[in-house]
Amino acid sequence: MDRTRRDLLGRGALAAIGTVGLAGCLDFAAGDGPQGPEGTPETLTCEDDAFDRLDPPIDGPVEGTLVDTPSTRLELSSEGSAETYGQSVRVVLRNTGDAATTTLGEHAYAIQRETASGWLDVRGSTTGETAELPQAEEAFETTGAYSWEIRLDESAIASAVPDLDLEVCPPLGPGTHRFVYWGAVDAPPLGVEFDLIG
Known part of the structure; x- marks a missing residue:
């Protein structure tokens, strides 16, 4: 099958868009980073009374x-x-x-x-x-x-x-x-x- 330069460029653009979309999903899946207190907190407090x-x-x-x-x-x-x-x-x-x-x-x-x-x-x-x-x-x-x-x-x-x-x-x-x-x-x-x- 013959492919033109335009076909290849179009496929490359779609691949790049797919990669960006996947990277966004990976960032979301990885979480938002540390969720605890920042800096130097007064103390460490746990809401679980059994802790x-x-x-x-x-x-x-x-x-x-x-x-x-x-x-x-x-x-x-x-x-x-x-x-x-x-x-x-x-x-x-x-x-x-x-x-x-x-x-x-x-x-x-x-x-x-x-x-x-x-x-x-x-x-x-x-x-x-x-x-x-x-x-x-x-x-x-x-x-x-x-x-x-x-x-x-x-x-x-x-x-x-x-x-x-x-x-x-x-x-x-x-x-x-x-x-x-x-x-x-x-x-x-x-x-x-x-x-x-x-």
Whole structure:
């Protein structure tokens, strides 16, 4: 079948219109971004009366990205300081010293939002009972590393810990967040901050 240049141009225009229309549908399907409070809210409030916010065992200030244990040094790092809602933030904890240390496992972390009343975990239980994150002492060798890739949306954050029924409430909102690893035994917690943007 012979096609003229005019036929091909017409088909190209229709294809372009179809692509624009599809892109609009994808944007709509992806949602409108973070729906929670913006900036630095006074506190985090959940309308579900059964919601019991996680309260991680963080005593004292959260150190930066480097801490010394009695035997070694730990380093927490992340890629970037700002992430878009729905994208992933990658965080890695490494033993950069010369000896093993002890940790409470890979789930001994908090994802917190900065509020006027302090840092609060965005997660909690909706069962009406306090949720306990799984923790068990384990050796963290000099070659050891924990790596987390956390998609920044409510369902991914809530389901990141296996066999634990958690929710994020209120929804995530644009503002300053941080990842805190509090499971280093005999050492202060480490934290990295990042801005969640729409």
